[in-house]
Amino acid sequence: xxxxxxxxYKHVIIYGFSLAILLFLMHWLQLRxxxxxxxxxxxxxxxxxxxxxxxxxLALKLTKPKVQVQIIEQIIEKTNAAEAPEIFxxxxxxLTELGISKRELEVLQLMATGLSxxxxxxxxxVSLNTIKTHTSKVFEKLDxxxxxxxxxxxxxxxxxx
Amino acid sequence: xxxxxxxxYKHVIIYGFSLAILLFLMHWLQLRxxxxxxxxxxxxxxxxxxxxxxxxxLALKLTKPKVQVQIIEQIIEKTNAAEAPEIFxxxxxxLTELGISKRELEVLQLMATGLSxxxxxxxxxVSLNTIKTHTSKVFEKLDxxxxxxxxxxxxxxxxxx
DNA sequence: GGTAAAATCACCCAAAAGTATGACTAAAAA
DNA sequence: TTTTTAGTCATACTTTTGGGTGATTTTACC
Numbered sequence: 123x124x125x126x127x128x129x130x131y132k133h134v135i136i137y138g139f140s141l142a143i144l145l146f147l148m149h150w151l152q153l154r155x156x157x158x159x160x161x162x163x164x165x166x167x168x169x170x171x172x173x174x175x176x177x178x179x180l181a182l183k184l185t186k187p188k189v190q191v192q193i194i195e196q197i198i199e200k201t202n203a204a205e206a207p208e209i210f211x212x213x214x215x216x217l218t219e220l221g222i223s224k225r226e227l228e229v230l231q232l233m234a235t236g237l238s239x240x241x242x243x244x245x246x247x248v249s250l251n252t253i254k255t256h257t258s259k260v261f262e263k264l265d266x267x268x269x270x271x272x273x274x275x276x277x278x279x280x281x282x283x
Numbered sequence: 284x285x286x287x288x289x290x291x292y293k294h295v296i297i298y299g300f301s302l303a304i305l306l307f308l309m310h311w312l313q314l315r316x317x318x319x320x321x322x323x324x325x326x327x328x329x330x331x332x333x334x335x336x337x338x339x340x341l342a343l344k345l346t347k348p349k350v351q352v353q354i355i356e357q358i359i360e361k362t363n364a365a366e367a368p369e370i371f372x373x374x375x376x377x378l379t380e381l382g383i384s385k386r387e388l389e390v391l392q393l394m395a396t397g398l399s400x401x402x403x404x405x406x407x408x409v410s411l412n413t414i415k416t417h418t419s420k421v422f423e424k425l426d427x428x429x430x431x432x433x434x435x436x437x438x439x440x441x442x443x444x
Numbered sequence: 445g446g447t448a449a450a451a452t453c454a455c456c457c458a459a460a461a462g463t464a465t466g467a468c469t470a471a472a473a474a
Numbered sequence: 475t476t477t478t479t480a481g482t483c484a485t486a487c488t489t490t491t492g493g494g495t496g497a498t499t500t501t502a503c504c
Contacts, residue, residue, distance in 0.1 A: 142305050148327070169327055173334040223450060236432030238490070251453050258492065268460085269431060269491075271397030384480060399460065412483050419462065429490085430461075 144172070216279055220263045227281070229256040234273045234282050306331075377440050381424045388442070390417040395434045395443050 152165060217227065232242045239253045246253070257269065266272045276282045306328045378388065393403045400414045407414070418430065427433045437443045 142308070145305070145331075152327075166327065166330060169330055170334045173331040177335040177337060225451065233431065234435065236427065236429060236435040238429060239492095240490080248451085249453055251455085252451070254492075255452075258494090261492080266397070267492085268397060268399060270394065270434065273431065273434070274395070274397045386481065400462095401460080409481085410483055412485090413481075415462070416482080419464090422462080428462085 141176075216281060222260065222263050222281070226256050226260050226263075229253060230260050230272065230276055231282050233257065233260075233269050234276065377442060383421065383424050383442070387417050387421050387424075390414060391421050391433065391437055392443050394418065394421075394430050395437065 148165075148169060222230070228246070229242055232245060237245070239257065240250055243250045243253045257272075261267065261269075261272055264272050264275050266275055273282070383391070389407070390403055393406060398406070400418065401411055404411045404414045418433075422428065422430075422433055425433050425436050427436055434443075
């Protein structure tokens, strides 16, 4: 029961603790700074900045998956509507046939634009290792050895524009 | 409507509540540790909350337009590729303009087929170092950093099919 | 509730790619 | 004839990429 709750809201707890630590640090800072009345503005400005960053980070962490799934679907739908419906119908069937997931397709698309793994990682808010895993799986599924081959083959198979 | 928002931003709300609880805990801690100015703490807590919210709002506002921009770009590329397969004349003038030599173009073309530098070297009966030199110069002339970028740009410029 | 697939991340190692510099040769341009 | 340019190659170094393995966490589905 309790352990279930702990694992379920582990992130909340972690965030809570880091917040607590942050607040405690600020408290300590305040003790040092309160002596100078003029430092208060700086202190509050720093808090505003830190918490704005925290908010941005939180929002990105939370909305990231939903938003990106939407991207892919919209692209597929729009390209379907825009031109040749038969060519890009093979698209999806090939994807399922090869077993390429949405996330992998996303990575593949970014790869084709010339981004490095590191840049893709930054763009998708995940670690470099994760992107490496995705690329490796894509190579395996496409039966290629390098990213350049993957791009070439994916274009030939109409997986990517 | 409201229930939809509740489910959509469930996490945000949960984090918000945990934040509030933490602030309360901090307040209590403070009472136990040091006698201090209460009003200031609350004031700062309020600022933290407000700016966290601001950060979340900012991030949401900023990430959504970006997504739409990406979609538009992809559609444009798609329609361009579909409508203009006949243009293949600017090719040479661009090459001379960029100062890309015959050999470099050759390497670039093989690169675009997914070959490694070593494979290109074998195919052209030259050493690996020579290919590296060529690729480096091509990257410099195309103003890119990686071969994937070079391929993407070269295709966009109609240098290679 | 349990299971399976998808997604995330880490660590290590090896190979490939890329950077920088310098040198040599042959052919073309001045 | 001298100079320039394209092409060739090397050495040393850094960065990126890719392979292999294993682990945890989400998500989806039954």
